Amino acid sequence: MSNIPANxxxxxxxxxxxxxxxxxxxxxxxxxAVTKTRSVAEIEQVMAAGLSHLGENRxxxxxxxxxxxxxxxxxxxxxxxxxxxxxxxxxxxALEFADLIHSLDRFSLxxxxxxxxxILERSVPCxxxxxxxxxxxxxxxxxxxxxxxxxxxxxxxxxxVQGLMTMAPATADPEAARPxxxxxxxxxxxxxALGLPGVQMTHxxxxxxxxxxxxVEEGATLIRVGTALFGERSN
Ligand SMILES: *Cc1c(COP(=O)(O)O)cnc(C)c1O
Numbered sequence: 001m002s003n004i005p006a007n008x009x010x011x012x013x014x015x016x017x018x019x020x021x022x023x024x025x026x027x028x029x030x031x032x033a034v035t036k037t038r039s040v041a042e043i044e045q046v047m048a049a050g051l052s053h054l055g056e057n058r059x060x061x062x063x064x065x066x067x068x069x070x071x072x073x074x075x076x077x078x079x080x081x082x083x084x085x086x087x088x089x090x091x092x093x094a095l096e097f098a099d100l101i102h103s104l105d106r107f108s109l110x111x112x113x114x115x116x117x118x119i120l121e122r123s124v125p126c127x128x129x130x131x132x133x134x135x136x137x138x139x140x141x142x143x144x145x146x147x148x149x150x151x152x153x154x155x156x157x158x159x160x161v162q163g164l165m166t167m168a169p170a171t172a173d174p175e176a177a178r179p180x181x182x183x184x185x186x187x188x189x190x191x192x193a194l195g196l197p198g199v200q201m202t203h204x205x206x207x208x209x210x211x212x213x214x215x216v217e218e219g220a221t222l223i224r225v226g227t228a229l230f231g232e233r234s235n
Contacts, residue, residue, distance in 0.1 A: 002231035008049035018216035034226030052076045057084025059093050066097035085139045088112040101126040102165040117158035127165040132180045154196040163203030174211035181218035
């Protein structure tokens with residue numbers, strides 16, 4: 001059994017120390033509890049320990065948990081992050097629960113989100129996923145594709161781009177992720193300078209259990225942490 005409350009405090013304090021080391025305000029960093037494969041009972045424990053941002057990969061699993069947890073009427077109500085890749089045919093379901101979509105990685109998806117949002121008469125906060133490391137196994141735009149993509153997306157009025165997301169290569173050495181995180185921050189600065197309508201670079205979603213302190217040192221505002229809170233995933 002992992003001790004979820006103790007893990008929550010440890011992650012929060014290590015993230016806060018990393019922020020201070022980098023001269024950043026610890027309050028500018030939000031821990032997203034990545035709850036894929038975890039039970040509602042485990043999710044309730046992280047919420048009781050003070051985390052109200054939850055991240056899920058799969059639309060169906062997320063939607064089920066969102067419904068179950070909403071019925072429990074937690075206070076504060078959680079904010080739901082969709083962090084896994086999104087199929088175009090799941091957009092309508094995703095828009096039901098996701099407060100922020102981290103995985104905008106192609107124009108066909110942007111168009112589907114625009115259509116879905118127009119029907120609901122709302123906007124869609126999202127992050128553009130960038131494959132900084134260039135690994136073929138990873139989703140996301142290549143760094144050189146980012147600016148042309150943002151110019152295209154800026155023409156879709158419902159899309160509210162709030163920043164960038166990346167996944168670093170999985171390695172045992174968190175320092176190996178540093179250049180990836182730094183590059184994402186530089187890309188965000190370049191993108192912000194374009195001043196495109198509907199495109200803001202408020203958020204950098206980067207860093208997972210093995211490397212979140214490095215990500216915070218490099219400017220992460222949203223860290224996505226699963227294993228360090230809940231223990232190893234069994235599936
Ligand atoms: C699973 C997952 C995480 C969390 O990974 P941990 O190593 O368990 O912290 C973060 N981001 C994405 C996109 C994930 O799929």
